[in-house]
Amino acid sequence: MAKTKMTKRKIQALNTRQKIFDTALQLFNKKGYDRVTVDDVCKKAGISKGTFYNYFKSKDQIIIEEFLKIDHYYQEMLPEINSKESYLERMKTFARLSLKYISEQGAPTVRIAYYSQLSPSIKTSPIVSPKRPLYQMAERLAREAQENGELRGDIPSEEIANTVIRAMRGIIYEWCLHNGKFDLEEAGEELVQILVHGLLP
Amino acid sequence: MAKTKMTKRKIQALNTRQKIFDTALQLFNKKGYDRVTVDDVCKKAGISKGTFYNYFKSKDQIIIEEFLKIDHYYQEMLPEINSKESYLERMKTFARLSLKYISEQGAPTVRIAYYSQLSPSIKTSPIVSPKRPLYQMAERLAREAQENGELRGDIPSEEIANTVIRAMRGIIYEWCLHNGKFDLEEAGEELVQILVHGLLP
DNA sequence: GATAATATTATACTATAGTCACTGACTAGA
DNA sequence: TCTAGTCAGTGACTATAGTATAATATTATC
The missing domain is CATH 1.10.10.60 (Homeodomain-like)
Structure with missing residues (x-):
């Protein structure tokens, strides 16, 4: 600075x-x-x-800028994440904390953020940039979990990170549609649970 | 009529x-x-x-109306879905055909549809109405799969349907952000694969 | 078939996001 | 300290989605 x-x-x-x-x-x-x-x-x-x-650039840039502050927050998450013994637990904590942060921003803010990303005037959205700490961190956690045999190794860690983030985004999108009427963290917990263990009996 | x-x-x-x-x-x-x-x-x-x-009501209603034609399409899917022996296969086919249809609508259309649902002027979005054939069908398929022991029974079928749909929506959202630059059906295939089998080794 | 009621259409208007050409204060280099 | 160039700041202007109102066409009723 x-x-x-x-x-x-x-x-x-x-x-x-x-x-x-x-x-x-x-x-x-x-x-x-x-x-x-x-x-x-x-x-x-x-x-x-x-x-x-x-x-x-536009009215909604204010919201985007506020929303993207989450990228600084990932640093602060680290201690809590690293405190977990299991790498699977670390991934779950990561997901939980991310959704907690988004939940705290409030549905109206997040809604505008998600809304504006789809605006016809936007060519490439910053929220899907692979450079974001979000992606970096998710990929690293997935890779470490794989290296320690806690996750299957037949899918590249980037793809695992991508899939998890996309699925979470689906929940967030729907949470916005419902104006925050359901518990985002809870829904996330359940999703990650299913992603990890699968739906098989 | x-x-x-x-x-x-x-x-x-x-x-x-x-x-x-x-x-x-x-x-x-x-x-x-x-x-x-x-x-x-x-x-x-x-x-x-x-x-x-x-x-x-508004300019984007044109797009919404076009987009929601998918709800008629679910009827036409039935034969292909029912032709599958396994209920798990039926669910996968359902997901695949849905994404195929959306893919064929093209990213620009779907993007506007997803965009407009988040518009500040909309109070409740039609695309998350549980009455939609999309939800009805997903729930039924999940329930049947459970009844036949092909899916775990400890999660209500509605929740399974919800989770799968939300996750798919996450992919679609991102597909829109990327202006259709990746293969939607392929990404869906992979997601369903993971949802079903999980990420455990 | 005259006329009241209503469905439909045309147009002038409003609201608001975003643009553009310009101004004048500040900076930096001689 | 002079001066050329830059940049923060201005506000009138444009573009366009959506509304209000007035006009007209169609139907129903007597």
Whole structure:
């Protein structure tokens, strides 16, 4: 951080950006995303519309940015994950903590995040970038579990990670459709249970 | 069908509706959903905007309606599904045929369908209605498989159906994000494989 | 067949996300 | 310290989904 010299301009820019971000989230939380116009945000933040779009490509970028903070959170998960003896347990903990975090963000926020990723104006979605800590971590956990003989070795670890993440995403998508009416963590627990043990008698 | 008397008006209305529907889909396919305005559709179909909104709540209703035609398709699947001896095979066939149908609809269409379901203006999404043939059928197949000892019996069949559908939805969601760049049926095959047999060695 | 009721259509309008050309303050190099 | 160039900031403008209202065509009733 702070690699380049901090000129007045840059400080001002960061402040303005932050003010827009905070104001927007505050309004979204109070009135709901779709009941808040960009003009509302600008007025409250005391800036012009042009400035808003100077810092954010679109209204939903605010939500995306908030949503993707989960990627920092993965670091904090590590101690709890590594505290588990079994690698299978580690994977389960990873899934549980991820869903817990998403659950805490609240269905409205996550819904907008998932919604905007499908928007016609978006060409490639950041949430499926393989560079995300989410993928890195899931793959590593799967690989370690395989190396220790706790998971079958005939499927590449990347594919296992992919499959688990996709399945979790299906739950999240549906959780959004139901506006958070069911327990996300519980549903996740069950899914992972089935993924691991299968449905055979 | 055709329960009420077909007055001139009603015939006219149906024709108009169909013309709007066909024209819209044709334009969407040619230029892409977001490159086509409602006014374009109206102009091409030779009707006014008011007429469009008389028949369709919103622009994306066209896509939803097209997408939900899959619910009719489940009937046609039955022979192929029932031709399988094993109930597990039937479930797999069901999943495969569903994904095949969706794959054939094309990523752009499905993307809009999934997108619009998350729109802030929608309160309850039709695609997660438990009344849908999709759910009915998945539950029945799971139940029959259980009754014949081909699936574990400690999970209610509804839950199994739910889990499988959610997981499939996760794949579809991601397929949309990737604009159909991977093979949906193949990914589905693999997922069902894992769901059924699990990830244990 | 005149007329009231209603279904259908046309158009002007509203709301709001996002764009663009411009301004003037700030920075950096001489 | 002067000056060229950059960048934060502005607000009028555009595009387009959706609405409200007025007009017209069709049917039902007498």
